Amino acid sequence: MLYVARVVVFTFAIIFAIIVLGLAAEFTHTTRNVLGTTFNFAALAISTAAITIVTLPILMIVDCFSAGAVTSMIIAELIWIFVLWVLWVATAADAAHFNSIDFGSNCSIVRPFLRRGCREVQTVEGFSFIIWIMLLIYWVALLIMALIGRRRGRTTWKSSVRQGDFLGTREGAPVATQSGQAHTDNTSQPPMQQQQTPMQAPPPNAPSQGYSTQTAPQGPYQTSQGQALGRENVV
Numbered sequence: 595m596l597y598v599a600r601v602v603v604f605t606f607a608i609i610f611a612i613i614v615l616g617l618a619a620e621f622t623h624t625t626r627n628v629l630g631t632t633f634n635f636a637a638l639a640i641s642t643a644a645i646t647i648v649t650l651p652i653l654m655i656v657d658c659f660s661a662g663a664v665t666s667m668i669i670a671e672l673i674w675i676f677v678l679w680v681l682w683v684a685t686a687a688d689a690a691h692f693n694s695i696d697f698g699s700n701c702s703i704v705r706p707f708l709r710r711g712c713r714e715v716q717t718v719e720g721f722s723f724i725i726w727i728m729l730l731i732y733w734v735a736l737l738i739m740a741l742i743g744r745r746r747g748r749t750t751w752k753s754s755v756r757q758g759d760f761l762g763t764r765e766g767a768p769v770a771t772q773s774g775q776a777h778t779d780n781t782s783q784p785p786m787q788q789q790q791t792p793m794q795a796p797p798p799n800a801p802s803q804g805y806s807t808q809t810a811p812q813g814p815y816q817t818s819q820g821q822a823l824g825r826e827n828v829v
Contacts, residue, residue: 596739597756603732604650610721611650614685615643621714635688639718642681646725649674657754666754668740672733679729686722689715 618639622632653674657666664670693715701712736755743750 596735599732599735600755601654603728604654607725607728608647608650610725611643611646614639614718614721614725615647617714617718618643621711621718624711633692635685635692635715635718638681638688639685639722642678642685642722645681646678649678657756662754666756667752668736668755669751671755672737672740675729675733675736679726679733682722682726682729686719686726689719689722693719 618636622636622640625636626632653665653671656663660666693712697708697712697715701709701716740750
């Protein structure tokens with residue numbers, strides 16, 4: 595589930611970063627030709643968008659072909675995503691500050707030839723905030739799941755998101771069997787094997803297997819014989 599969220603967040607972040615890169619480059623080109631200057635927020639937006647467009651596809655592609663790479667480790671991804679969302683929140687804040695100072699946060703009151711630039715700045719600001727929120731939410735979710743997996747004894751820091759077993763069974767915990775009893779891998783010999791005793795040999799006078807013998811009832815015979823012997827003794 596977390597891996598699917600990772601793909602979705604990275605994909606939309608790349609798409610929005612391409613939009614920010616195009617708008618910031620267009621705004622910089624216009625201000626350089628008209629005013630002969632550039633603005634810091636636009637340069638920061640271009641740099642942040644370019645870094646995002648280059649690095650996020652690398653994280654996705656390398657993870658698909660080599661899960662054991664350094665870039666696929668959760669600890670490395672947490673560090674890099676932290677850097678990205680810090681850059682994006684700085685870009686959004688800088689664009690918002692420029693918009694409030696130069697355009698008054700309202701493109702309808704500025705001069706007509708400046709409205710296009712005002713809309714570009716507002717769009718850069720909006721997409722920068724969206725990318726920052728998406729990356730921040732994913733970063734917090736990944737950190738929480740990694741901590742849960744670590745408490746369960748998993749080596750989550752060096753594993754990838756695609757192979758991470760965050761909510762699996764705790765390592766070393768007892769596993770329930772079909773009989774309802776719990777046991778671990780280091781248990782001793784099963785009770786059934788411990789209670790087994792060697793079979794006793796049959797008595798010498800026991801009949802062979804496959805044949806049956808018929809015995810007369812002992813109780814009545816002994817009683818009648820005893821009575822007969824008693825009578826002979828009396829006579």
